[in-house]
Amino acid sequence: MTLLGVAVRNIKRSKLRTSLTLAVVAIATLFFILLRTVVWSWTSASEFSAKDRIATRHKVSFVMMLPKRYAQEIAQIPGVKAVAYANWFGAKNPKDESDFFATIATDPRALLEVYHEIQTTPEQKQAWFENRRGALVGDALAKKEGWKVGDKITLTGSIYPGDWEFFISGIYTTTTTNVDRSTLYFNWDYMNESLSARQKDQVGWILANISDAGASGRISKEIDAKFGERDLQTVTMSEAALNQSFLGMFSAILKAVDLVSIVMILIMGLIVGNTIAMGVRERTNEYGVLRAIGFLPKHIAQFVLGEAAAIGLFGGLIGVVLGYPFVNALVGRALEENMGNMFPQFRVQPGIAVLGLGLAVVLAVFSAVLPARQAASLKVVDALRRVG
Amino acid sequence: MSETTNGKSDIIALNKVGKTFWRGKERLDVLQELDLTMKEGSFEALMGPSGSGKSTLLNLIAGLDVPSSGSLRVAGVELSQMSEGDRAGFRAANIGFVFQTYNLLPVLTALENVELPLLLAKLPAAERRKRAQTALKVVGLEDRMSHYPRQLSGGQEQRVTIARAIVSDPKIIVADEPTGDLDRHAANEILNLLGKLNTEFNKTIVMVTHDPAAAERASICHRLDKGALAL
Ligand SMILES: Nc1ncnc2c1ncn2[C@@H]1O[C@H](COP(=O)(O)OP(=O)(O)OP(=O)(O)O)[C@@H](O)[C@H]1O
Ligand SMILES: [Mg+2]
Numbered sequence: 001m002t003l004l005g006v007a008v009r010n011i012k013r014s015k016l017r018t019s020l021t022l023a024v025v026a027i028a029t030l031f032f033i034l035l036r037t038v039v040w041s042w043t044s045a046s047e048f049s050a051k052d053r054i055a056t057r058h059k060v061s062f063v064m065m066l067p068k069r070y071a072q073e074i075a076q077i078p079g080v081k082a083v084a085y086a087n088w089f090g091a092k093n094p095k096d097e098s099d100f101f102a103t104i105a106t107d108p109r110a111l112l113e114v115y116h117e118i119q120t121t122p123e124q125k126q127a128w129f130e131n132r133r134g135a136l137v138g139d140a141l142a143k144k145e146g147w148k149v150g151d152k153i154t155l156t157g158s159i160y161p162g163d164w165e166f167f168i169s170g171i172y173t174t175t176t177t178n179v180d181r182s183t184l185y186f187n188w189d190y191m192n193e194s195l196s197a198r199q200k201d202q203v204g205w206i207l208a209n210i211s212d213a214g215a216s217g218r219i220s221k222e223i224d225a226k227f228g229e230r231d232l233q234t235v236t237m238s239e240a241a242l243n244q245s246f247l248g249m250f251s252a253i254l255k256a257v258d259l260v261s262i263v264m265i266l267i268m269g270l271i272v273g274n275t276i277a278m279g280v281r282e283r284t285n286e287y288g289v290l291r292a293i294g295f296l297p298k299h300i301a302q303f304v305l306g307e308a309a310a311i312g313l314f315g316g317l318i319g320v321v322l323g324y325p326f327v328n329a330l331v332g333r334a335l336e337e338n339m340g341n342m343f344p345q346f347r348v349q350p351g352i353a354v355l356g357l358g359l360a361v362v363l364a365v366f367s368a369v370l371p372a373r374q375a376a377s378l379k380v381v382d383a384l385r386r387v388g
Numbered sequence: 389m390s391e392t393t394n395g396k397s398d399i400i401a402l403n404k405v406g407k408t409f410w411r412g413k414e415r416l417d418v419l420q421e422l423d424l425t426m427k428e429g430s431f432e433a434l435m436g437p438s439g440s441g442k443s444t445l446l447n448l449i450a451g452l453d454v455p456s457s458g459s460l461r462v463a464g465v466e467l468s469q470m471s472e473g474d475r476a477g478f479r480a481a482n483i484g485f486v487f488q489t490y491n492l493l494p495v496l497t498a499l500e501n502v503e504l505p506l507l508l509a510k511l512p513a514a515e516r517r518k519r520a521q522t523a524l525k526v527v528g529l530e531d532r533m534s535h536y537p538r539q540l541s542g543g544q545e546q547r548v549t550i551a552r553a554i555v556s557d558p559k560i561i562v563a564d565e566p567t568g569d570l571d572r573h574a575a576n577e578i579l580n581l582l583g584k585l586n587t588e589f590n591k592t593i594v595m596v597t598h599d600p601a602a603a604e605r606a607s608i609c610h611r612l613d614k615g616a617l618a619l
Contacts, residue, residue: 001500001516002507006493006500006507009495010495013494013495285490286490288490290493290504291476292487293480293505294479294480294505295476295508296476380452380453381447384452384487
């Protein structure tokens with residue numbers, strides 16, 4: 001038996017209270033890890049972006065269109081290997097309007113060249129190229145919606161109103177996690193032919209594959225310079241920068257998530273502090289006896305702080321042990337499959353787990369400082385006189 | 389230490405000891421000009437009405453508190469001017485404590501409770517354990533070492549407390565109503581044990597009690613009334 005051992009034994013004293021407090025610490029640690037992983041995954045998405053891909057959009061905003069011929073002009077620039085154009089179509093499943101997935105109109109052959117990470121069978125590829133209403137859907141989306149190759153589906157347009165009929169020509173998987181597995185790609189011509197003359201031949205953005213990843217900066221400048229004197233100017237950036245600029249729109253949310261993770265762990269500290277304070281009050285008499293037999297105020301403080309540290313450590317460990325499967329297997333898989341472009345990798349980082357555990361211990365100990373000082377400063381005779 | 393006629397020296401000597409408490413502006417003279425000596429190896433009882441200052445006096449003798457006036461020598465040490473830290477060391481070395489209730493830590497076994505004071509001494513773990521086992525044997529609880537306090541009767545708990553009080557081999561044992569919570573039978577066991585510590589192990593015992601039967605076990609009985617010794 002050691003002094004620390006005695007301190008740790010104290011957490012066995014009130015089983016219900018200890019269990020509840022451990023649960024609070026475990027849950028706080030688990031959610032701290034979850035929220036931090038959200039932030040990490042989101043901000044590190046750009047690291048997972050393809051380095052050999054650049055995107056060109058309207059200089060002013062995402063929502064403004066470019067003439068389709070810009071795509072051909074970009075293809076002329078030396079160092080550009082392949083070019084694809086795309087429009088955000090924004091259709092929804094009429095059966096479930098709240099169910100979000102991306103629908104993108106594009107040039108099928110060019111898309112598969114530019115997104116070499118997208119994999120499908122040669123037969124399905126061919127079928128998609130040949131069917132004007134064909135759609136290529138991500139495996140995660142197909143699984144979620146229950147779509148199979150050969151199915152006929154109807155979606156409701158929002159940006160382009162009306163009912164749109166598609167045939168599932170193929171289902172794709174990806175070789176890397178940065179490409180979304182929940183997108184529906186379909187033939188741009190199918191959309192374009194239904195539009196009025198004024199709306200026709202406009203594209204949302206243009207993607208280019210370049211032969212030398214190191215030249216992406218130079219080529220991007222070249223593209224923007226080329227259109228610099230035209231009516232519609234462009235801004236071109238790497239896929240990483242594009243993701244970053246998307247992130248910019250969500251930076252307030254990220255800050256909020258960050259803040260929530262901190263606030264949660266602080267609340268945990270307050271709850272642990274309250275538990276410890278309750279225990280200290282109940283044990284006043286025991287502290288009196290301990291002091292009588294020769295223990296010093298510093299020993300009493302160590303008992304209280306040691307107990308808090310044990311609560312922080314055990315609770316935190318439970319949080320970490322549960323956090324790994326919760327984040328990686330449950331939340332992570334769902335996010336990687338359905339929002340892979342935003343959360344290309346959603347895994348607990350050891351650093352985050354260690355930080356969560358460390359914070360649980362440090363804050364638990366910190367929250368016990370006041371009760372510990374209170375217990376240590378008791379006068380022996382007063383502590384002995386106080387009953388219960 | 390002052391020598392006396394029978395050759396034994398005073399282990400406890402109070403000289404004009406006063407103790408005053410303040411409750412806000414109200415002054416409470418709990419002990420007044422108290423002179424008292426006790427011989428080494430004696431078994432003495434303190435009796436008196438509730439509120440007469442028995443516990444206060446015992447706490448002074450045990451070094452738990454300091455007097456407001458007068459001087460106080462216990463086991464050869466002048467306690468009246470000593471700092472709290474030094475008194476803690478004095479208590480650990482010289483005094484064994486038995487209180488009426490709340491003596492044991494409920495999360496520790498009997499053996500661990502007895503071992504507790506030894507954690508303050510720099511002893512190897514095996515030695516601590518051995519001494520704690522010996523102390524439990526003295527009180528007749530060698531078969532209850534791994535029991536927790538809630539698994540023991542009130543009398544057994546007090547015997548564990550007595551084992552803890554003697555484990556570091558102090559000269560003096562102070563007991564504040566050690567039988568106050570016990571039935572007659574258990575109380576007698578505790579008193580027998582205290583008597584044995586006094587006669588066989590030569591411990592000086594100072595015991596506060598309300599119980600005349602308990603006081604009879606002591607060789608000397610002091611009566612306290614309103615903070616003064618009655619004759
Ligand atoms: N720390 C203290 N602060 C204020 N007053 C105190 C303090 N300790 C004791 N007193 C007061 O001193 C008086 C004597 O108290 P003490 O506990 O010594 O009595 P006692 O003889 O042991 O009584 P009992 O038989 O009820 O245990 C009481 O009036 C008590 O309220
Ligand atoms: Mg009393």
